[in-house]
Amino acid sequence: xxxxxxxxxxxxxxxxxxxxxxxxxxxxxxxxxxxxxxxxxxxxxxxxxxxxxxxxxxxxxxxxxxxxxxxxxxxxxxxxxxxxxxxxxxxxxxxxxxxxxxxxxxxxxxxxxxxxxxxxxxxxxxxxxxxxxxxxxxxxxxxxxxxxxxxxxxxxxxxxxxxxxxxxxxxxxxxxxxxxxxxxxxxxxxxxxxxxxxxxxxxxxxxxxxxxxxxxxxxxxxxxxxxxxxxxxxxxxxxxxxxxxxxxxxxxxxxxxxxxxxxxxxxxxxxxxxxxxxxxxxxxxxxxxxxxxxxxxxxxxxxxxxxxxxxxxxxxxxxx
Amino acid sequence: xxxxxxxxxxxxxxxxxxxxxxxxxxxxxxxxxxxxxxxxxxxxxxxxxxxxxxxxxxxxxxxxxxxxxxxxxxxxxxxxxxxxxxxxxxxxxxxxxxxxxxxxxxxxxxxxxxxxxxxxxxxxxxxxxxxxxxxxxxxxxxxxxxxxxxxxxxxxxxxxxxxxxxxxxxxxxxxxxxxxxxxxxxxxxxxxxxxxxxxxxxxxxxxxxxxxxxxxxxxxxxxxxxxxxxxxxxxxxxxxxxxxxxxxxxxxxxxxxxxxxxxxxxxxxxxxxxxxxxxxxxxxxxxxxxxxxxxxxxxxxxxxxxxxxxxxxxxxxxxxxxxxxxxxxxxxxxxxxxxxxxxxxxxxxxxxxxxxxxxxxxxxxxxxxxxxxxxxxxxxxxxxxxxxxxxxxxxxxxxx
Numbered sequence: 039x040x041x042x043x044x045x046x047x048x049x050x051x052x053x054x055x056x057x058x059x060x061x062x063x064x065x066x067x068x069x070x071x072x073x074x075x076x077x078x079x080x081x082x083x084x085x086x087x088x089x090x091x092x093x094x095x096x097x098x099x100x101x102x103x104x105x106x107x108x109x110x111x112x113x114x115x116x117x118x119x120x121x122x123x124x125x126x127x128x129x130x131x132x133x134x135x136x137x138x139x140x141x142x143x144x145x146x147x148x149x150x151x152x153x154x155x156x157x158x159x160x161x162x163x164x165x166x167x168x169x170x171x172x173x174x175x176x177x178x179x180x181x182x183x184x185x186x187x188x189x190x191x192x193x194x195x196x197x198x199x200x201x202x203x204x205x206x207x208x209x210x211x212x213x214x215x216x217x218x219x220x221x222x223x224x225x226x227x228x229x230x231x232x233x234x235x236x237x238x239x240x241x242x243x244x245x246x247x248x249x250x251x252x253x254x255x256x257x258x259x260x261x262x263x264x265x266x267x268x269x270x271x272x273x274x275x276x277x278x279x280x281x282x283x284x285x286x287x288x289x290x291x292x293x294x295x296x297x298x299x300x301x302x303x304x305x306x307x308x309x310x311x312x313x314x315x316x317x318x319x320x321x322x323x324x325x326x327x328x329x330x331x332x333x334x335x336x337x338x339x340x341x342x343x344x345x346x347x348x349x350x351x352x353x354x355x356x357x358x
Numbered sequence: 359x360x361x362x363x364x365x366x367x368x369x370x371x372x373x374x375x376x377x378x379x380x381x382x383x384x385x386x387x388x389x390x391x392x393x394x395x396x397x398x399x400x401x402x403x404x405x406x407x408x409x410x411x412x413x414x415x416x417x418x419x420x421x422x423x424x425x426x427x428x429x430x431x432x433x434x435x436x437x438x439x440x441x442x443x444x445x446x447x448x449x450x451x452x453x454x455x456x457x458x459x460x461x462x463x464x465x466x467x468x469x470x471x472x473x474x475x476x477x478x479x480x481x482x483x484x485x486x487x488x489x490x491x492x493x494x495x496x497x498x499x500x501x502x503x504x505x506x507x508x509x510x511x512x513x514x515x516x517x518x519x520x521x522x523x524x525x526x527x528x529x530x531x532x533x534x535x536x537x538x539x540x541x542x543x544x545x546x547x548x549x550x551x552x553x554x555x556x557x558x559x560x561x562x563x564x565x566x567x568x569x570x571x572x573x574x575x576x577x578x579x580x581x582x583x584x585x586x587x588x589x590x591x592x593x594x595x596x597x598x599x600x601x602x603x604x605x606x607x608x609x610x611x612x613x614x615x616x617x618x619x620x621x622x623x624x625x626x627x628x629x630x631x632x633x634x635x636x637x638x639x640x641x642x643x644x645x646x647x648x649x650x651x652x653x654x655x656x657x658x659x660x661x662x663x664x665x666x667x668x669x670x671x672x673x674x675x676x677x678x679x680x681x682x683x684x685x686x687x688x689x690x691x692x693x694x695x696x697x698x699x700x701x702x703x704x705x706x707x708x709x710x711x712x713x714x715x716x717x718x719x720x721x722x723x724x725x726x727x728x729x730x731x732x733x734x735x736x737x738x739x740x741x742x743x744x745x746x747x748x749x750x751x752x753x754x755x756x757x758x
Contacts, residue, residue, distance in 0.1 A: 065455050183478060
């Protein structure tokens with residue numbers, strides 16, 4: 039059984055699960071489902087840049103925050119519908135991503151140093167937005183509660199679920215096409231050995247910037263969705279390191295550089311967090327300890343992630 | 359092939375199981391009236407979150423020991439907000455799923471914003487325990503109520519109470535405040551209204567609450583040489599600030615905190631004792647002359663082995679206000695309860711203010727802070743007069 043077949047089986051299973059969920063779930067469960075999909079979208083976004091192209095990011099909150107702030111400011115200041123603002127935000131995030139990438143790569147930052155630079159950029163953006171009164175400053179921005187579909191607000195959480203599901207599907211389709219294209223091959227080459235790729239004529243800087251921009255687009259879409267769903271953003275929420283971590287963890291658990299890894303990762307980690315949360319209400323902190331232990335265990339015993347492990351296992355069997 | 363498929367099917371089944379497990383809610387005993395509590399029980403704000411929950415439990419126990427609400431017992435359902443906005447929204451949904459009749463929370467303003475929206479959507483009352491942001495009740499929501507003073511109330515209290523300590527030779531003021539929503543909100547409000555005090559602002563120094571030292575900020579502050587210093591921040595950062603000026607033996611004529619997380623805290627006086635003598639703080643506090651206060655303070659000490667952190671009095675009061683509304687409503691129906699809350703007029707409480715009463719936005723119209731001063735290593739309320747436990751002692755004469 040090859041990777042393609044596993045992918046197909048996974049796709050069908052996930053599609054069935056999502057549809058069933060959309061029909062059955064309600065209230066709290068639906069709320070968790072949405073959290074899962076937000077984590078999955080962030081995970082897929084991180085996957086493009088870090089999983090496939092190997093440019094490790096610790097600061098995905100930058101793109102998330104820019105998406106959230108662009109659409110929200112356009113809406114509250116100029117009355118532009120978040121449906122449009124969402125794409126403006128995506129473009130803005132792509133531009134910022136390119137700028138960050140260009141500056142970093144121009145000064146030859148690589149690997150860990152690049153990761154640290156992304157972390158610094160996230161913090162810089164948080165401080166800028168925290169201190170700019172026009173952008174709401176530290177008090178944040180509240181999105182008026184209107185319940186109007188044209189303004190990206192819905193009475194039912196099911197609609198939100200459907201929208202974020204479409205966004206996750208779009209990110210996954212993008213990755214599926216990317217891996218089959220020249221772009222994907224170039225990115226994999228860059229990840230494996232940047233010098234060798236350059237020697238073979240791959241324009242390393244260009245492809246790295248494309249990867250960052252594409253990644254930023256999906257993170258920004260997640261940002262807009264987040265602000266519309268929760269109705270309130272402030273710099274310490276959307277530019278938080280917690281958001282950057284939320285982008286990384288599903289990939290690590292599910293398998294970075296795999297098509298469905300981040301989806302499985304998000305599907306595992308968010309409900310698990312909730313279970314730990316509910317199961318240990320009397321002793322605070324146990325949920326966090328369990329969460330930490332699990333991540334550590336995955337990194338040590340299953341560095342390829344769930345999906346990476348499945349694919350490896352299948353390929354090994356075939357090789358026999 | 360078959361094996362892989364079965365592995366995948368197993369995985370999916372696991373996920374479904376996990377989801378259904380998370381959905382399990384224990385609403386087996388439907389004889390009780392459930393109230394939801396959303397506070398940070400993990401992370402940097404866990405201490406305050408836990409204290410709020412503890413004092414809520416005291417209130418619940420008190421009500422149940424005295425016959426409950428119209429014969430029904432109260433039950434507090436506590437869910438960790440994880441200190442994040444997203445976590446609070448999920449927690450709110452979870453509690454709504456458990457059929458709570460009202461939500462309480464959340465200690466931080468960002469979380470409170472998100473929960474108030476969730477409550478509005480679900481049409482269930484939300485009583486804020488602690489969250490000071492001025493914008494919180496500016497949404498036109500009908501289901502949100504707040505007992506504690508907002509940043510604007512604290513700021514205007516400052517302007518009003520200042521006259522009691524300010525002497526004619528005090529002319530300059532400098533602010534040192536943390537740069538989030540809360541510190542900035544207060545500092546900027548006072549800045550806008552500074553003309554009413556007749557003072558001149560010589561410095562606005564902001565810092566991040568997570569800073570590990572405030573050394574350079576304090577150096578800058580000393581060089582500005584203000585007559586009045588106004589520090590605004592949370593516990594840990596303001597402790598750093600206090601430590602810095604105590605260690606350097608800097609004597610400002612007057613240090614007045616506004617909603618200062620450290621100065622009003624029992625841990626702070628336990629640490630610095632008489633070294634912190636003279637510091638003022640305008641903050642929330644209990645009414646020392648209410649009998650109920652005595653009960654709350656001693657019960658907290660007995661049960662949890664320490665003095666009650668001041669923020670926690672709002673945990674207790676939130677339950678009392680809800681209980682009062684539930685009694686009058688005679689039902690847990692959300693709309694009836696909301697109506698009863700809106701009509702609240704509660705004279706007996708532990709707060710240093712008149713009756714608890716909400717305006718149409720849900721703000722407690724009589725909310726007010728008091729001014730405390732640390733004297734002989736203890737907190738003493740010095741203003742307003744009706745709640746005062748002692749006289750103001752000015753540390754030294756302002757320089758000429």
